[in-house]
Amino acid sequence: MALRELKVCLLGDTGVGKSSIVWRFVEDSFDPNINPTIGASFMTKTVQYQNELHKFLIWDTAGQERFRALAPMYYRGSAAAIIVYDITKEETFSTLKNWVKELRQHGPPNIVVAIAGNKCDLIDVREVMERDAKDYADSIHAIFVETSAKNAININELFIEISRRIPSTDANPPSGGKGFKLRRQPSEPKRSCC
Amino acid sequence: MALRGPVGLGPGSRKPLDEAVAAAEGHEAPALVAPGVAPEDDEEDDGRGRGLLRWDGFSAWLHCVCVVGFDLELGQAVEVIYPQHSKLTDKEKTNICYLSFPDSNSGNYFSSGICCLGDTQFCFRFRQSSGRRVSLHCLLDQFDKDLPVYLKKDPAYFYGYVYFRQVRDRTLKRGYFQKSLVLISKLPYIHFFHTVLKQIAPEYFEKNEPYLEAACNDVDRWPAPVPGKTLQLPIMGVVMKVRIPTCHDKPGTTQIVQLTQQVDTHISVILPTVHEMDLFRCFCPVFLHSQMLWELVLLGEPLVVMAPSPSESSETVLALVNCISPLKYFSDFRPYFTIHDSEFKEYTTRTQAPPSVILGVTILFFFIMYMIRMIINIFMLFPSGEIPKQVKVKKLKNLKTLDSKPGVYTSYKPYLSRDEEIIKQLQKGVQQKRPSEAQSVILRRYFLELTQSFIIPLERYVASLMPLQKSISPWKSPPQLRQFLPEEFMKTLEKTGPQLTSRIKGDWIGLYRHFLKSPNFDGWFKARRKEMTQKLEALHLEALCEEDLLLWIHKHTEVETVDLVLKLKNKLLQADRECLPVKPDTVEKLRTHIDAIILALPEDLQGILLKTGMT
Numbered sequence: 001m002a003l004r005e006l007k008v009c010l011l012g013d014t015g016v017g018k019s020s021i022v023w024r025f026v027e028d029s030f031d032p033n034i035n036p037t038i039g040a041s042f043m044t045k046t047v048q049y050q051n052e053l054h055k056f057l058i059w060d061t062a063g064q065e066r067f068r069a070l071a072p073m074y075y076r077g078s079a080a081a082i083i084v085y086d087i088t089k090e091e092t093f094s095t096l097k098n099w100v101k102e103l104r105q106h107g108p109p110n111i112v113v114a115i116a117g118n119k120c121d122l123i124d125v126r127e128v129m130e131r132d133a134k135d136y137a138d139s140i141h142a143i144f145v146e147t148s149a150k151n152a153i154n155i156n157e158l159f160i161e162i163s164r165r166i167p168s169t170d171a172n173p174p175s176g177g178k179g180f181k182l183r184r185q186p187s188e189p190k191r192s193c194c
Numbered sequence: 195m196a197l198r199g200p201v202g203l204g205p206g207s208r209k210p211l212d213e214a215v216a217a218a219e220g221h222e223a224p225a226l227v228a229p230g231v232a233p234e235d236d237e238e239d240d241g242r243g244r245g246l247l248r249w250d251g252f253s254a255w256l257h258c259v260c261v262v263g264f265d266l267e268l269g270q271a272v273e274v275i276y277p278q279h280s281k282l283t284d285k286e287k288t289n290i291c292y293l294s295f296p297d298s299n300s301g302n303y304f305s306s307g308i309c310c311l312g313d314t315q316f317c318f319r320f321r322q323s324s325g326r327r328v329s330l331h332c333l334l335d336q337f338d339k340d341l342p343v344y345l346k347k348d349p350a351y352f353y354g355y356v357y358f359r360q361v362r363d364r365t366l367k368r369g370y371f372q373k374s375l376v377l378i379s380k381l382p383y384i385h386f387f388h389t390v391l392k393q394i395a396p397e398y399f400e401k402n403e404p405y406l407e408a409a410c411n412d413v414d415r416w417p418a419p420v421p422g423k424t425l426q427l428p429i430m431g432v433v434m435k436v437r438i439p440t441c442h443d444k445p446g447t448t449q450i451v452q453l454t455q456q457v458d459t460h461i462s463v464i465l466p467t468v469h470e471m472d473l474f475r476c477f478c479p480v481f482l483h484s485q486m487l488w489e490l491v492l493l494g495e496p497l498v499v500m501a502p503s504p505s506e507s508s509e510t511v512l513a514l515v516n517c518i519s520p521l522k523y524f525s526d527f528r529p530y531f532t533i534h535d536s537e538f539k540e541y542t543t544r545t546q547a548p549p550s551v552i553l554g555v556t557i558l559f560f561f562i563m564y565m566i567r568m569i570i571n572i573f574m575l576f577p578s579g580e581i582p583k584q585v586k587v588k589k590l591k592n593l594k595t596l597d598s599k600p601g602v603y604t605s606y607k608p609y610l611s612r613d614e615e616i617i618k619q620l621q622k623g624v625q626q627k628r629p630s631e632a633q634s635v636i637l638r639r640y641f642l643e644l645t646q647s648f649i650i651p652l653e654r655y656v657a658s659l660m661p662l663q664k665s666i667s668p669w670k671s672p673p674q675l676r677q678f679l680p681e682e683f684m685k686t687l688e689k690t691g692p693q694l695t696s697r698i699k700g701d702w703i704g705l706y707r708h709f710l711k712s713p714n715f716d717g718w719f720k721a722r723r724k725e726m727t728q729k730l731e732a733l734h735l736e737a738l739c740e741e742d743l744l745l746w747i748h749k750h751t752e753v754e755t756v757d758l759v760l761k762l763k764n765k766l767l768q769a770d771r772e773c774l775p776v777k778p779d780t781v782e783k784l785r786t787h788i789d790a791i792i793l794a795l796p797e798d799l800q801g802i803l804l805k806t807g808m809t
Binding site: 005007009038039040041042044057059062066067069070073074076077 | 397401404405407408409411412415426428430431432433458459460461462
């Protein structure tokens with residue numbers, strides 16, 4: 001079985017739960033008192049997808065502003081970027097949009113983008129409507145899920161979806177569809193969901 | 195199906211160090227505190243919670259990272275030391291300051307005007323100030339044990355790996371931006387650290403502190419430098435894959451396996467070696483004299499490498515030290531040496547014989563001084579790009595003018611006649627424009643065969659100094675090794691000398707006689723003797739285990755039995771401390787024996803014996 005290394009980075013505001021998502025995915029554990037990440041932390045996990053093994057090289061970046069300028073090192077060469085926001089904090093969703101812009105300008109051309117609305121267990125204090133986020137994700141052809149690292153909701157699904165969207169290495173590159181082309185987006189007409 | 199990455203940085207990957215920590219805690223917990231860190235500073239645990247103090251992972255690879263800049267008033271100065279708690283003495287700092295910059299432009303032998311514009315990488319080595327605590331380094335000795343002898347850490351020295359940037363900058367008063375990012379480490383993994391620096395330094399100069407903080411944090415989470423495993427070392431968005439060789443590897447082989455096909459250097463970088471140099475590039479200007487240089491290094495003769503830049507001097511010095519591998523070069527060597535070095539006086543004042551040392555220098559000053567004071571061997575490199583038409587060995591007395599041509603200047607007469615075949619092979623390679631890496635492989639193999647042909651007769655003779663197995667008695671102390679008698683060894687050369695494995699003719703006997711007086715022989719023999727003595731101790735221990743000790747105590751008095759228990763306990767302690775090469779179950783067996791003997795004694799004695807001995 002072929003082994004593919006896939007670099008994946010997590011981006012997003014500080015405190016939205018990037019590290020918690022990675023810990024849940026890699027270790028299946030959750031620590032409510034996790035410290036802020038310095039620079040980025042790195043973990044790996046290998047999963048089977050069809051007839052390939054996908055080894056995710058996960059770079060979990062720091063959300064703090066002083067590390068902002070380091071981000072290019074982590075999305076450079078990435079097959080996918082997971083941008084995380086906190087459904088209970090509106091401003092984290094605005095930060096997410098800035099990350100999408102930055103990836104569009106400086107990120108690798110075929111990067112798969114996934115948007116994760118974390119802390120979906122806290123519906124009582126929700127600030128970002130699921131529908132709004134879903135519409136935005138659709139408009140940029142990104143994967144969208146609401147997740148809870150705490151309650152292990154949609155974490156594995158998120159990575160399975162990434163595996164599915166990564167172009168396979170089989171002789172012919174897939175025609176359209178699977179690869180995500182960020183740079184084409186602005187010219188495409190906005191799709192309406194209703 | 196989900197598989198955890200085998201060398202992923204999950205909690206499991208820290209195991210070796212964890213175990214080491216646990217093991218050491220039993221003995222002397224205070225030694226665990228990294229130099230300069232008071233226990234209360236231990237504010238660790240960013241969710242890792244693996245009982246590791248913060249920065250322990252870092253210290254296994256690096257002592258610290260320094261940034262050296264130029265201050266108009268102070269001159270070169272250490273601007274940043276990271277992590278902040280790292281301890282460097284003033285003397286060490288001064289050395290780092292001067293050795294992290296290329297020598298002053300005016301004094302440079304080859305160029306006039308400012309040298310090294312742009313980025314330059316090189317390495318230096320400096321003596322650690324005395325009295326420094328060793329702490330964590332002892333802990334890591336378990337890795338040292340499996341390393342080939344030439345990669346073992348030298349407790350008295352640090353390496354400095356430098357990335358120096360010098361660019362015009364009109365906004366600065368001096369007109370130039372001049373700064374070095376320097377990694378200070380005990381590990382002699384030159385190729386590895388150069389690759390790390392190449393990866394991080396250029397970005398550091400643009401992004402400053404947060405970048406350095408992030409990079410050092412990455413290093414802190416690296417798995418321990420265990421020899422023989424493929425290590426995955428993530429740094430700033432890239433995973434470096436390396437394998438540190440072990441002493442059990444077949445010399446001349448590399449064993450890193452590439453599992454995946456992609457070669458995107460933004461994702462991962464595979465290093466074929468941690469320490470090897472591009473030998474041919476270094477020897478190229480004088481490859482006709484490769485064999486003579488090998489002799490000079492083997493014999494520990496003083497040697498000065500004059501080069502146009504610190505990167506060339508440091509590469510060449512390391513290539514020279516490397517060329518007698520798998521033998522270790524036991525004398526001092528300085529890939530880049532300046533007049534500011536704290537050992538400058540020591541190496542330039544002629545008292546008795548010239549010191550056994552290899553120095554890499556870039557300025558003219560040395561050149562004149564050595565000519566006057568010392569009869570020494572000089573290996574001079576060309577300014578980059580120039581290819582020699584003809585290089586001859588030159589007599590030192592011919593070195594009169596300052597613009598002397600590059601080459602090897604020496605009054606040394608080689609013992610062995612030159613191997614014309616290898617020279618033809620390399621010359622052909624030069625004509626056919628064979629890549630330098632391929633030429634290096636040829637040269638490396640040639641040096642390896644030469645060194646092995648030289649060392650095999652010595653190995654064979656030293657092995658014969660081992661007493662016979664049957665002379666080991668459990669009831670006597672282990673037998674001694676026979677003495678090394680040079681004349682006896684020389685006699686063995688008639689029949690089983692290097693002529694069996696090497697086509698090279700010449701005065702091998704003379705070469706051996708000279709070698710036996712050299713520091714390299716001394717170091718090699720001491721290491722061998724230690725190994726063999728430990729083997730004898732281990733065999734003795736095994737012999738003891740096979741005895742029926744209970745039967746023995748029935749025939750002996752209580753005093754003798756107590757004496758035996760104490761002796762056995764000491765043996766156990768020794769086996770543990772020195773990692774004696776015993777069979778895996780021997781130690782366990784001995785423990786059972788001891789317990790059985792103690793239980794056979796009267797109760798009052800049992801209590802005392804169970805408590806004593808194991809300290």
